[in-house]
Amino acid sequence: AAQGLRVEHFIISSGIREMIEGAPIAHHFREIFASSFIYDHHGVAQWPALALNYTTKTQYLFRINKGVLAVDDDRGINEYLPRHERPVPFENLVFIGDGDTDVPCMRLVKDQGGHAIAVYRPRAEGAQAQAARLIAEQRVDFIAPADYRKGRTLDRIVHGILAKVAADHTLRALGKPD
Structure with a gap:
């Protein structure tokens, strides 16, 4: 982990x-x-x-x-x-969606303080623009090509989110009285 x-x-x-x-x-x-x-x-x-x-x-x-x-x-x-x-907690959820049927879930996760990522097929005509529209409409936090390999954009986004979740947890714990 x-x-x-x-x-x-x-x-x-x-x-x-x-x-x-x-x-x-x-x-x-x-x-x-x-x-x-x-x-x-x-x-x-x-x-x-x-x-x-x-x-x-x-x-x-x-x-x-x-x-x-x-x-x-x-x-x-x-x-x-x-x-x-x-x-x-929703704040710890990362939802990766790749289609229209994922939009309500992406929006719900984002609205509840979690992290929503829309992935798209890079070679599909209009796919990146459609994903970018989800950012503009504040339905997702990030968009990335649907390339799940280590070191690619999606991998870097997910690892950044995990670092943020870990940091948030640490800071909340530090704010609690002994």
Whole structure:
């Protein structure tokens, strides 16, 4: 963990959970929240079990924030939990979004004091301009090409945010009486 932080990764996607779970990096994520199916005894998809869209995705930010990760735990997600008792404060969240269905989540994270990054495909016509519009509209804090390699712009932004989160935590701790 960088700078004394415990870093966890989650996916919140409108895509198909089973496809995401088949990706070679899936095991690096604590939880994958995505659309899924109900299967019969032969393993054939019968019916959608869960469908995520641009508005329902925000629910999963609150699940992470409150530590209520079971998608069927409606009671836990709706119970009052003071902000200072929540396991993952919004101020510590970094949300990386790559499409229109991520805009409500990016805005929510930013409005709650977290950090929102819009990534774009550099070669896609108009993609950078669309991401820049999210900055102008104050929906995100940063934009970067969707290049997740070490040392690239996105990597440097994320590491800068982690350094800020660690520094904020240290300063808050110093401000508390002994």
